Amino acid sequence: MTMNTILQAILDFDEALLKKSVQEQLDAGTDINIILDKGLIQAMDVVGQKFTKGEIFVPEMMIAAETMQVGLELLKPLLVSDSNESKGTIVIGTVKGDLHDIGKNLVSLMLDGGGFDVIDLGVDIEPEKFIQAAEENKADIIGLSALLTTAMPIMEKTVNLIKKSNLPAKTFIGGAPVTLQFSEQIGADGYSENAPGAVAVARKLIANALPVN
Template sequence: MPETKGDLTMAVKDIAEAVAVFDRVKVVELVEAEIAAKTEIDEILNAGLIDAMDIVGKRFSSGELFVPEMLMAAKAMKAGLEVLKPHLSAGAVAAKGTVVIGTVKGDLHDIGKNLVALMMEGAGLEVVDLGVDIDAEKFVKAAVEHNAGVVALSALLTTTMPTMEIIVAAIKEAGIAVKTIVGGAPVTEAFADQIGADGFSTDAPGAVELTRKLLST
C-alpha cells in the first residue's frame, strides 16, 4: 500500500478513536483536516464517524462503557457530522418529492435518522423531520399535511421494532397514497417484508436510492 494512502487511512481511524474517547474538539479538528486533505467524504463518514459508533456499541455491550459515555460519544460524533454536513448536502437541486422521517415511539436514537435526512436533502428531496419518539398518529398526520410520497421510519432498539409494524399498518389504514420505508441497525429486509413496508436499506445512501425509486413509480 502506498505510504500516503496508509497515512490517510490512519488519520481517518484517528477520528473513530477520538469519537470513542469523547474528544469533541479533536474530532472536529481531525474531520476538518481530512476535508482539507481531500480525503473522500464517504471514507470520513464511514471509517471515521460511523465505525466509531460500532466501537462504542461493542464497548457498551461488553460492560466497558455505560449510557452517559454512549451519549458523550454520540455528541462527539454529531460534532464531526456538523463539519461534514455541507459536503454531504452539496449539489442540492429543486425538491423531487417529500419525505416525512422520524424515529419511532419509545426510541430516542437519532444519529442514523439525521444522517438519512441529511443525505435525502442533499439529493434534492424535501424532508420533514419529526424528530424522535414519534407515534403512528403523528406520522399519519404529517404525511397528509405535507402530501408526502414516502414515510421513513427509524428504530435502533429491538424493543421498538414492533412499533414500526403498528405505524406501517396505521398508514395503510389511513388510505393515503404514501410508501413506507424502514431502517436502523436491528432492522432487516425480512422484517421489512414481514411488516408490509415498501422498502428497506442498511444505510443512508441506500435510503436515498430507494426513496428516489419509490417516488418515481
C-alpha cells in the first residue's frame, strides 16, 4: 500500500483502510513526518480544495477530519515523550471564533514529544484566557493557532494584549493562513508553518530567553 492509499482512505472516510495503511507504513519503517505530510495532512489539503470548489460541504469536511484523526491516534504514542525533564511550559490554543484544532493538536503533540510541558486550552479561546493560563502556569511561551482569515485580527488582538500584560511569556503563532510576514507585522516572537518547525522555534525562543553569559 502506498501513501496514496492513506490519502484516498481519508477522502473515502474509510477508517478501517486508513488504520491498516498507516500501520503498514509504520511497520515498513516509513518516517512519521512523511506519513503526516504526504498522507494525513495532504488529505486535508485535498479536502479543503474540494470544499472551495463546492464538490463537498461542511458535513463531509467534518467526517474527513474525524477520519484523519483516527490515523493520527496511531501516531500519537510515537510523538509524545515519556521524559520527565521539562524544556519549558507552553500554553497553546486556537483563537476566539475559530474551531479548527487538528493542526493545533498536532503541534501540541510534537511539543510534548520535544520535551515541553504543554497546556492545551482548546479552541475558541478569548485573549484574556490565554493571559490567565500563562500567568497561572508560569508559561515560557504562548502558542496561538488560527485557520480562518477572519480569526487573524483576533490573533493580532491576542498578541497585543499579551504584550501589554507584561508577562514574560513569548508568543508564537501558526495555522494555514498565517505567514512569517503576518507574524512580524503583528509583533509575534515566532512563527512556524508546521509542527516540527514549531518545536524548533519553541527551542529557540527558550534559548534566547536565557541570560547571555
